[in-house]
Amino acid sequence: MNSSRKAVALAAVVAALSLTATACGGGGSDNKTSTKGAGYDAATTGKVLNASTKKGGTLKLMSPQDVDFLDPARSYYGFVWNIQRLYVRQLLTYDSKPGEAGTKLVPDLAETLPVLSNGGKTYTFKIKKGVKFEDGTAITSKDIKYGIERVFAQDVLSGGPTYLINVLDQGQKYPGPYKDKDPNKLGLKSVLTPDDQTIVFNLKQPNSDFSYLMAISDSSPVPMAKDDGAKYTNHPVATGPYKVASFKPGKETVFERNPNWDPKTDKVHTGLPDKVTFTVTSNPDDMDQRLLSGDVDYAVDGTGVQQAAKIKILQDPKYKANADDPFTGYIRYFAFPQTVAPFDNIECRKAVIYAADPKSLQTARGGPSSGDLGANMLPPGVPGSDKSYDPWGLTAGKPQLDKARAALKACGKPNGFKTTIAVRSNKKPEVATAESLQASLKAINVDVQIAQYDGKNSSSEIGSPTNVKKKGYGIIVMGWGADYNSGAGFLQPLVDGSFILPNGNNNYTMLNDKTVNGLFAQAAAAKTPEEAAPIYGQVNKAIMEKALYLPINFDKALVYRNPRLTNVFYNESMGRLDLAVLGVAK
């Protein structure tokens, strides 16, 4: 056992001792309620737990990670998009309902879903009357257009997704509002605002996913008069039930009621608590203690409790009754870059897939509560997914060494080969899975070196195809979740050849296949997301048959919910408790 492992082991023992002490005694919190819970995993069953319309109280959120940005044009963390359901609204949003209903888009600032015309290339939205910014000024179509234009000012406002640029620029090379020569700073030609209540988007070609883009935070309205560019992130103007009362980076954000939010204009958000606090901690084990003692309501990052608390919860029925193990929407996987020999040969890729021990990989990630055995590259909840599709027999949970040796022979390397796994050093479960695969591959004489790198440098380390080839990274460990709930939102950055980038590349396998690229184009041309869904199923099958990926887990996270929370359920569009409706019993 090396020194760092000793430290981790010691920390785990300490945390376990601490949590034991927590379980033995009381606590200084006035939030303490009965630990009688609704039952293990009850919030994932498609029902609303503790349904209530009672207002008041303070909802206390905590996370070991701070927000990336409060500016809706710049945020990209999944949990921050959930937090933004407190204070910003878009034309459309995901419904605040449990089960599959939560993956459906509903009108929010818009009166209705968009009217499509011009062969699916024109989207027209009518904006609700009576919707206002926190200062009381009415939200108009121009504010929405301006908010979208800000995304184009990447030189000033980087960080967020850039899908809107890809779809709406159409060769204009629009520089964003700060360099816009239009006197009203509304020079983006593909978006029209014929009147204050109407906004029209003219696309170059049909795109069945466009409505999803209108539900991402970067489509939120921004009042031009209050926009101070990069500094806007410290005081964004609210349109939702809450406004940002204070923001202290690395410490705390406080949300208070937005007096100009009118619940009559809103069928999605309920705004029940009087106040919402979001606290950043540097000690996740301490956060778990606070959760179990009732001092904190929800660990909003949604990545689940630490190992010590996990053991405590799973062993103690009274804690277990307040815990869930929802799908997070993420997949954990190994990718095989085809640019690195011998992974240019499908048989060598198959050899690694067959030799892997899926059960051992799952254990390395934290056991069954960390996720279901991965079978393919589309996790449950994404339209087009099929959990039972398992072309390589991974869910049997055992290595298939005979098949692995046969594949190795077919690959022309009957005596094995050498390769390198690239893994983020700051992601312990990923390092553990790399070690598990390394051990499994010894059985077929595949000699694996593990190269650890700082996760901060992902975009230049594994996101640079040149670097991957230079360093001979034959296997890359990664995790992935969708930016929006469609097959394209999930798969396209991973496998569409047009998404290959010199830096920040996510298409690690370097797949640039006409059939796969064509399927994405076909799905985009579909009239509705429902029509597109089976096409994404075909993409999934096409890439799995090429043996480009070894899925590890359909990711889950063991999450503890304070029993005083009301309207509890996991919104399937994000795998998190829905902050749009979450309340607290006093």
Next chain:
Amino acid sequence: MLVYILRRLLNVVIMLVVVSMVTFGIFFMVPKITGSDPALLYAGRTTDKVAIEGIRKKMGLDKPITTQYGLFLKGVVAGRDYDAGPDTTHCPAPCFGYSFKNEQPVWQDLKDKVPVTLSLASGASILWLLGGVATGVISALRRRTLLDRATMITALAGVSLPIYFTGLVSSAIFVYSLGWLDTINYPDGGLASDPGGWLNAMILPWITLAFLFAATYARLTRATMLEILGEDYIRTARAKGLTESVVIRKHALRSTLTPIITVFGLDLGALLGGAVLTETTFSLPGLGKAAVDAISTGDLPVIMGVTMIAAFFVVMANLVVDLLYAVVDPRVRLT
């Protein structure tokens, strides 16, 4: 004396310039040599060319390294401006840089954290100094007794147990089990705004940090004291008929304090630059936690700022220690 202080202050400035050159070189020149691009760290998941160019321009990374360093020094002395899109953000002196992650000048972010670290370091240092020296003296005077052995074993435990152990266990016992203290939330505005909350937030960090340091001081005091008690001038003092308490207080303890002050100055100076483990364990928003956060997000200007502040405290603490020598030991003359 005045000339000595002025000369030392000049040395402080030179030392800080050297530290700034070294740290600036590590953070901004080494990536350039190794071919990695700090702008990519800030760009997040997207690697839009326009975004990366914008970041380079805003942070000055598109300029030669010497120009970048010159701008950094200018910022520290006279402040500088950063592009914010529709207007600029002025970073007033002392401008240690601009946090791209927090979209604010580094000093604006760190100045709220200095009082937290100051509260932690000052309270803990008083506790460990008093506790450590007192137990060390008692242990030396009761050498080889049960009390001496019990004290030294406790001291050994204090040195051996890491903060993340004592911190978590003490929280579990006193906050979550016994309920004697509320959960630790450092109040905005610190002592001035909420003395009760401040005390509640500081008491466990003080004790756990002091427990670690007091152990070292107890052992150091005991060893030094024992050595001094064997000196000729102590025997002479006793032979002169002085009472034992006078011998201990006026002669032995005074000499013992010289090495204690040296170590204390270094420890306090280092702690003022951020008690990383303690602040992280107790989630105290001080300089140490800021440094850890900045390292995990790759926020180079904040790391640079914390380094400079830590260096300032260390060199200033050394200066104060040197001045105190003259007060504690009459044989020392500052020239």
